[in-house]
Amino acid sequence: MQAATRNVPIEAAMNAIANPRRRQILRLVWDAERSAGEIAATVDDVSWPAVSQNLRLLKDSGLITERRQGTRRYYRADRRALGPLEVVLRQMWMHDLGRLRDLAEQEARSRKKRGD
Amino acid sequence: MQAATRNVPIEAAMNAIANPRRRQILRLVWDAERSAGEIAATVDDVSWPAVSQNLRLLKDSGLITERRQGTRRYYRADRRALGPLEVVLRQMWMHDLGRLRDLAEQEARSRKKRGD
DNA sequence: GACTTAATTTAGAGATAGCTTAAATAAGAT
């Protein structure tokens, strides 16, 4: 029996890339495999657990793969899984730099408001 | 000066079609123009205001157009606005019938739980 | 074993999304 073209439920994939932070992470592991730590260090305006949770969601939705080696976990995008969303994703990346800056500012504001 | 191809911010469009209810509505106005009332009558497991709010979001995101005539408002999909998301949307429609049934059941359960 | 490093899981807070009911607006009919 021939393996079916693994087609990740598009609903899950859509949900996954609807979030700017996850798009940012996905971009980091698009061309190269990276450890969770590298990723978390790069995305430095958010805590490690936050990154870890987003990695988990990306993995569950099938958009990235995980490889464990020793105490490290390496992640990498699974481009096949994107299907027609790849084009969309590329378009969104063009808008995201500014978007992420906004997010950071907003975060800083609410932090200040509640007096951290 | 030539009018730029009106390209709706992809972020907004993405957000709009990320919701099953809105995909359902978008499908209703895909081939034919329909009044808000017709739409709300078809999507009968949700209140009219809920439909109205979703129509507004779809309009604001540029995915549908509104035409007023007398007391009625007619809506219709603006397919141009979808761009690369059209392919995605078609794929999602194939999954949505079951999805919407689930939503309705879930709604019914929580209704029952809080004793409506 | 005890310690360190890498990463995740848990618990809980704050913000947001989508819904409901009730009230308001707008256009047309009597």
Add this chain to the structure above:
DNA sequence: ATCTTATTTAAGCTATCTCTAAATTAAGTC
């Protein structure tokens, strides 16, 4: 002007999302 029909706006509720801080797991090192 009053009434009716079509639709939206307003206010409030609940579920869900994304984050943080603290606790936990897992693998290797001394």
